Amino acid sequence: MSRAAGRLYLLKLLVAAILLFILSPMIVVIISSFGAASFLYFPPNSYSIKWYYEIFELDGLGEALANSLLISGIATPLSIVLGTTSALAIARYKFAGKSALMAMLLSPLVVPAIVIGISMLQFFRSIDGLSTLQAMIAAHVAITLPYMVRTVVASLEMEDESMLEAAKMLGANAFQSFAFVTLPTIKSSIFTGAIFVFIISFDNYAISMFLSDAATTTLPIKMLEFIESRTDPAMAALASLLIVFSVILLCISTWAVGLKRVARMSGG
Amino acid sequence: MIQSRSRARWAPGLLAGPGAAFMILVFVTPVVILAASSFLDSGKQLTLAHYWRFFSEPQYFSTLWNSLRLAFFTTITAILLAYPLAYAMATFSSGWRNTILIVTILPLTISVVIRSFGWQILLRNGGPINQSLTALGLIDEPLRLLFSETGVVIGLVHVYLPFMVLPLASAIERIDSRLEEAAMMLGASAFRRFIHVVLPLSVPGLAAGATLVFTASISAYVTPALLGGEFIQVMPTMVAQQVLTLMDWSFGSAVSMILTVVSLFVLVIHWATAARFTNWASRAEVVK
Numbered sequence: 001m002s003r004a005a006g007r008l009y010l011l012k013l014l015v016a017a018i019l020l021f022i023l024s025p026m027i028v029v030i031i032s033s034f035g036a037a038s039f040l041y042f043p044p045n046s047y048s049i050k051w052y053y054e055i056f057e058l059d060g061l062g063e064a065l066a067n068s069l070l071i072s073g074i075a076t077p078l079s080i081v082l083g084t085t086s087a088l089a090i091a092r093y094k095f096a097g098k099s100a101l102m103a104m105l106l107s108p109l110v111v112p113a114i115v116i117g118i119s120m121l122q123f124f125r126s127i128d129g130l131s132t133l134q135a136m137i138a139a140h141v142a143i144t145l146p147y148m149v150r151t152v153v154a155s156l157e158m159e160d161e162s163m164l165e166a167a168k169m170l171g172a173n174a175f176q177s178f179a180f181v182t183l184p185t186i187k188s189s190i191f192t193g194a195i196f197v198f199i200i201s202f203d204n205y206a207i208s209m210f211l212s213d214a215a216t217t218t219l220p221i222k223m224l225e226f227i228e229s230r231t232d233p234a235m236a237a238l239a240s241l242l243i244v245f246s247v248i249l250l251c252i253s254t255w256a257v258g259l260k261r262v263a264r265m266s267g268g
Numbered sequence: 269m270i271q272s273r274s275r276a277r278w279a280p281g282l283l284a285g286p287g288a289a290f291m292i293l294v295f296v297t298p299v300v301i302l303a304a305s306s307f308l309d310s311g312k313q314l315t316l317a318h319y320w321r322f323f324s325e326p327q328y329f330s331t332l333w334n335s336l337r338l339a340f341f342t343t344i345t346a347i348l349l350a351y352p353l354a355y356a357m358a359t360f361s362s363g364w365r366n367t368i369l370i371v372t373i374l375p376l377t378i379s380v381v382i383r384s385f386g387w388q389i390l391l392r393n394g395g396p397i398n399q400s401l402t403a404l405g406l407i408d409e410p411l412r413l414l415f416s417e418t419g420v421v422i423g424l425v426h427v428y429l430p431f432m433v434l435p436l437a438s439a440i441e442r443i444d445s446r447l448e449e450a451a452m453m454l455g456a457s458a459f460r461r462f463i464h465v466v467l468p469l470s471v472p473g474l475a476a477g478a479t480l481v482f483t484a485s486i487s488a489y490v491t492p493a494l495l496g497g498e499f500i501q502v503m504p505t506m507v508a509q510q511v512l513t514l515m516d517w518s519f520g521s522a523v524s525m526i527l528t529v530v531s532l533f534v535l536v537i538h539w540a541t542a543a544r545f546t547n548w549a550s551r552a553e554v555v556k
Contacts, residue, residue, distance in 0.1 A: 007458055015356045015364070018349050019371045022429065025386025026378065028396070032389060042389050042396055086287035093280035101284055104291050111299060112487030112531060114504040115524040118511050122305070122521075123298035142295045145287065174279070196377075203379035206489050210512075220381045224494075227385050236389075239382040246377040250370070259369050263434055 026243050033236035040233045051237040058234065064222035071133065071208075071218060072201040075140035079197045080190060082141065083148025088182075090149070091156035106146045116143065117210035124211065132216040139207050144197040151196075151265050155189035156182070189261070192253040196265055199249060306521040318522035328506070332526070335503040338417060338492070339485035342424040346432040346481045347474065349425065354436035354473075355466065358443075372430045384423060384494035391419050391495070415497040423491040428484050432477035439473025440466060472542065479538035483531045503527040 028042055033051055035044030055061065089095070090102055108116060116139075124135040159182065167177040205220040212221055227235045253262050309315040322328045353372065357365045375383060390397055391413035398410040413419045443466065451461045489504035496502070501509075503523060510520035 004458065011352060011356065012360075012364075014352050015360075015368065018353055019368065021349070022371050022375060022426065024390060025383050025426065026375070027386075028389050029382065029386045040389065082287040082290055085283045089280040089284035093283075095280040095284075098280075101288055104296065105287065108295060110483070110532060110535060112489075112504060112524070112527055114487065114489040114507050115299065115302065115528050116295070117489075118507065118520065118524060119298035119302035120294075121511075122517065123301055138294045142291060145291065149287075199377050203377075203381075205379065205381050220379050223379075224381050227381070227388075235385065239385060242382060243378055247374065250374060250377050254370075259366060263369055263373055 029236050030240045030243065033233050033240040035233045035236075038232045040231060040236060044233075051233045052241075054232075054234045055238050055241075058226065060217075061219075061222055061226075061238075064217050064219045067133065067216060068202055068219040071136050071140055072198050075137050075144060075201050076194055076198045078137070078141045079144045079148050079201075080194050083145050083193070083197075084152050084186075084190060086145075087149050087152035087156060088178075091153050091159075102149075105149045108143045109146045113143075113206040117207045120207070121210040132211060132213050136208055136211050136216075136218070139211055140201040140204065143204070143207060144200050147196055147200065147265070148190075148193045151189050151193035152186055154264070155186045159185050188257045192257045192262060192265060195249050195253045195256075199246065302521045303525055305518055306525045308518060310518075318519045319526070321519060322522060322526060328523070331501050331503055331506050332530070334501060335486045335527075336530075338420055338424065338500075338502060339482050341417075341421045342428065342485040343432075343478050343482045345421060345425045346429050347478060349429060350432035350436050350477065353433050354440050354470075355462075357433075357437040358440040368433075372433050375426065376430055380427060380490045381494070383426060384491060387419065387423050387426070387495055388414060391422070414495065415499045417496070417500060420492050420496040420500050420502075423495040424485045424488055427488070427491055428481045431480040431484065435476040435480070436470060436473040439470040439476075443469045475538060475542060479534060483534050486534075487527065487531050503530075 032040050032042045032044060034047045034049060035041055036046040036048035036050070037044065086101070086105055090098060120135070120139050124130055124138075163181050164177055167181050172180065203220060204218075205224070208218045209221055212218060217225075223235060223238065250262070306318055307314055307316070309317060353368055357368050360368075389395055392398075393410040393412075393414070395413075397413060398407070401407045401411065411418075413422075447465050447469070448461055451465050456464065486502075487504060488502075489508065492500055492502045493505050493508070496505070504527065507520050507524045507527065510516045510523060514520075
């Protein structure tokens with residue numbers, strides 16, 4: 001083997017090792033979920049799938065999952081609508097305060113999550129009649145909006161303007177040109193953006209933690225409670241199911257817009 | 269015609285209005301109120317006492333130092349791990365490239381609670397890392413990895429590595445491959461090609477990635493809380509402690525404002541210098 005080929009081989013080995021580092025916490029959780037013992041061991045001495053049944057016996061997990069689905073299920077469409085309309089204004093029109101608007105819409109990405117969390121806790125507590133769930137939905141829309149805006153602005157900038165001109169000349173009104181020209185070009189971005197918004201909202205711990213109370217928690221908060229109080233592999237089983245769920249959503253979004261666009265959406 | 273022109277004038281307001289109003293109400297107002305309460309004493313009088321308290325007591329001040337140090341180590345480690353991945357993505361076959369990209373993105377879609385749980389299993393005293401090190405005879409006593417700075421840095425690197433890899437990979441991809449070929453024909457070794465061609469031309473991506481990783485690490489709350497426990501105090505965990513445990517809202521809000529300013533300061537430095545990095549890289553390309 002030549003020196004160059006040897007070096008390439010070493011680089012490949014190094015890259016494989018780093019990929020293993022990235023995957024290791026997920027692999028460890030999945031393997032330990034199949035342990036038969038009532039204490040979580042890695043690697044397990046004997047294997048069983050009984051902890052996957054045990055998940056359904058856990059107190060309060062169902063409510064937390066229902067809350068999470070409700071919050072993310074309402075926050076996602078709100079984020080889609082507000083994000084898409086704001087993105088249309090930014091990408092299509094010139095107006096005073098446009099860069100200020102863009103800065104404000106993206107600011108949840110630069111303000112530390114803990115600061116967002118406690119400021120919302122302080123603010124929402126002062127509003128009478130606002131339920132915990134409503135506060136969490138509003139918070140989740142605010143923190144997911146930047147992703148939606150960024151994704152849709154990027155895809156609107158790639159749009160062919162001559163198509164809009166043509167639609168206008170053929171007598172299409174604003175709604176028709178949106179429905180038949182703009183929407184078809186940005187719909188895959190909106191779809192993938194929506195998947196990411198749902199994941200970010202569903203996985204959120206840092207902000208939900210401050211807004212939740214004893215009666216209303218979300219799945220990540222409840223999971224952490226169980227992780228800290230239980231020593232058996234039941235939480236590893238639940239975590240494994242959620243990992244599989246994430247892999248499926250990632251496959252769907254890759255299929256919809258391609259790996260490159262998914263990468264651009266998730267990276268800063 | 270007149271109708272469409274007037275529609276165009278109203279359109280941006282109609283389109284942007286709902287999103288802007290929502291963000292002002294739900295995001296800007298709370299942050300402004302929090303900022304204001306950091307300047308008020310218990311009698312609602314203006315004061316700088318909370319800030320003075322932070323900077324005059326070494327105990328609080330050292331927390332800022334902890335945060336900066338952990339963010340620094342996290343950024344350096346992320347750079348070291350990201351270069352091989354980004355370089356491989358730009359130069360290996362598309363099979364490698366897609367595998368690296370998928371593996372890099374996948375953790376972003378998995379809750380930080382689950383990832384920290386995985387690291388807790390890996391890093392604990394009887395965990396696989398300590399067991400293998402003991403089996404290899406490298407250590408006699410288990411290393412304290414969980415609830416230590418090492419554990420927190422490992423967790424933070426894992427969470428923020430994608431933000432380093434992705435900008436770095438796109439910077440390396442943009443490098444003209446003829447430059448490396450020319451260096452190779454002139455007899456430069458792989459190491460010298462990397463140092464003199466790839467490294468300088470990837471500086472814009474490196475700067476962008478390092479800024480993202482650094483600001484994200486000093487702001488991170490969940491990873492230090494789960495992997496550092498009560499043993500590692502950083503700015504975000506101190507804010508949570510002041511507000512949730514000690515109920516000292518005004519001091520907690522002052523600490524969170526200091527955290528925000530430090531993290532924005534790093535971003536502003538990057539924005540102010542980013543153009544220069546890009547110019548530098550493009551000037552180097554003109555030399556060809």
